[in-house]
Amino acid sequence: MQQSQPPEPPPQLEPFQQSAALSLGVELELQLVNTHDYDLAPYSDEMLRLMAKIPLPGSVVPEMTSSMIEISTGVCHSSNEVLGQLAQIRDALVRCADKLNIACVGGGTHPFQQWHEQRIYDRPRFRQLSELYGYLSKQFTIFGQHVHVGCPDADSALLMLHRMSRYIPHFIALSASSPFVQGQDTQFDSARLNSVFAFPMSGRAPFTLHWEEFAKWFAKSTRTGVVKSMKDFYWDIRPKPEYGTIEIRVFDTPLTVERAAALSGFVQSLASWFLNDQPFVPQEDDYMVYTYNRFQACRFGLEAVYVEPATGEHLPLREHIALTLEQIAPHAQALGAAGSIDMLRRSAEVARNDSRWLRETNAREQLLAEMVRQAAERFRGRG
Incomplete structure (x- = not known):
């Protein structure tokens, strides 16, 4: 008679590692498109082989489907350093793409790709996710x-x-680049996040302010067998204990690395304000308006309505962004992020994000492929 094996012990939450307070790291998921009709092109293997020959900061890795590629910075201490690293990686990407007669593009969605045509990248984790989530995995060709x-x-x-969670609508509206x-x-400024919400482990983190309580919650979750690690949570913001960071995940990929760096400067300046001024203590009740504010920002971008969690006041999101940028301005100045904040302030003042640029370009050209071509030019630093 065969003896039964003892059950495997449930996974343990990794200890929270030390990191430099306010240090930054940025990841960008990018589109690979052909230069014939500007549809997605499954060239990630070829790009990775070429990029591996070039000494660069950070890393370049595959993503869920083979028409995607992810770049990331190393540990940075300012948004200017983020920009320097992203620009260096961007320039190498452009050179490699030119050799393959393809192009790299920002934006949260490709405007006309067909999800069923995408290929899952051949990696064990991606294959497992594909088996678990079925067609949703290919629909996760978002950026x-x-x-x-x-x-x-x-x-x-x-x-x-939990303090950052109040500013999720600001992040969404300022980065929105997925209208098609x-x-x-879609009539959404950020349609990308609708795809994320389809996954069962999306949404927001449980409300607890103590790591010991969070570890108990994690232990309960893993005992169910539904999750095995923090990677299984697709929360808008999640802790990353192995890095000693929190990771904000709601941004669409911007059309330019300059905007990506500016958004990191916004996050760093907010974090400095939180750490140094302790402006408020988050409450579970903050989340009563969370889903509404998130939807407003996805649907209307910088024209959204924002409900202030503490007071219930309704005001234009653009006004709350302007107020927030004013509050954190001294911290931005001290961190060398004043230029980042100015870029985002001007964007909010005229309600102009990347979704608006994409719509205006398509209205002018009347051809989505030409819009993608011009977006590729913007990514490489032209136009």
Whole structure:
């Protein structure tokens, strides 16, 4: 008679590593398109082979489908350093893409690709996700920017996470670049996040301000067998204990590395304000308006309505962005991020984000492929 094997112990939450407070790391998921009709092109293997020969900061890795590629910076200490690293990687990407007669493009969605034509990249984790999530895996051919910010300790990370949650609509509206899906204008500024919400482990982190309590919650979750690690959570913001950071995941990939760096400067300046001024203590009740504010920002971008969680006041999101940028201006100045804040302030003042640029370009050209071509020119630093 065969003896039964003892059950495997549930995974343990990794200890929260030390990192430099307010340090930054940025990841960008990018589109690879052919230069014939500007549809997605499955060239990630070829790009990775060429990029591996070039000494660069950070890393370049595959993503879920083979028409995507992810670049990331190393640990940075300012948005200017982020920009320097992203620009260096961008320039190498452009050179490699030119050799393959393809182009790299920003934006949160490709405007007319057909999800069923995409190929899952051949990696064990991607194959497992494809088996679990079925067609959703191919529909996950969407492109986001993730910003990591260093936290001094685990409890500070949870406090930072829940404070940042009030500013999720600001991040969405300022980065929105996904108005088109499957050849149609969705009427959303960020349609990308609708795809993320289809996954069962999306949404927001549980409300706790102490790492010990969070570890207990994680242990309960892993005992169910539904999740095995923090990677299984697709939350808008999640702790990354192995890096000593929190990771903000709601940004669409911008059309330019300059805007990507500016958004990291916004995050860093907010984090400095939180750490140094302790402007408010987050509450579970903050999340009563969370989903509404998130939807407004996805749907209307910089023309959204924002409900202030503490007071319930309704005001234009653009006004709250302007107020926030004013509050954090001294911190931005001290961090060398004043230029980043100015770029975002001007954007909010005229309600102009990348989604608006894409719509205006398509209205002028009347051809989505030409819009993608011009977006590729913007990514490479032209136009």
